[in-house]
Amino acid sequence: MTRATKAWILLLALSAASTALAASGLIGAALALPVLALSGLKAHVILRDYLGLVVAPGWLRGFDLGLSLLILAFAGLALAA
Numbered sequence: 001m002t003r004a005t006k007a008w009i010l011l012l013a014l015s016a017a018s019t020a021l022a023a024s025g026l027i028g029a030a031l032a033l034p035v036l037a038l039s040g041l042k043a044h045v046i047l048r049d050y051l052g053l054v055v056a057p058g059w060l061r062g063f064d065l066g067l068s069l070l071i072l073a074f075a076g077l078a079l080a081a
Contacts, residue, residue: 003049003054004049004050006049007045007046007048007049007050010045011042011045011046014038014041014042014045015042017038018035018038018039021034021035021038022035028078028081029078029079029081032074032075032078033075033078033079036071036074036075036078037071039071040067040068040071043067044064044067047060047063047064048060
């Protein structure tokens with residue numbers, strides 16, 4: 001199984017988890033925080049496996065840092081709402 005196929009399967013699983021959370025009836029921060037975490041994981045998989053940043057670990061760490069800060073900012077907004 002190729003790396004892209006494994007990444008695709010992982011993205012399907014993460015998307016299914018997001019869908020299950022949305023259908024669970026949770027609202028507010030209880031829904032937003034896990035969905036934000038799942039979206040961060042999906043972004044990391046896309047950057048690493050589809051965009052090929054696995055061969056450029058410095059760039060991958062930089063994008064991961066930027067995404068983490070953005071997700072933390074959104075999580076703060078979700079908790080403040």
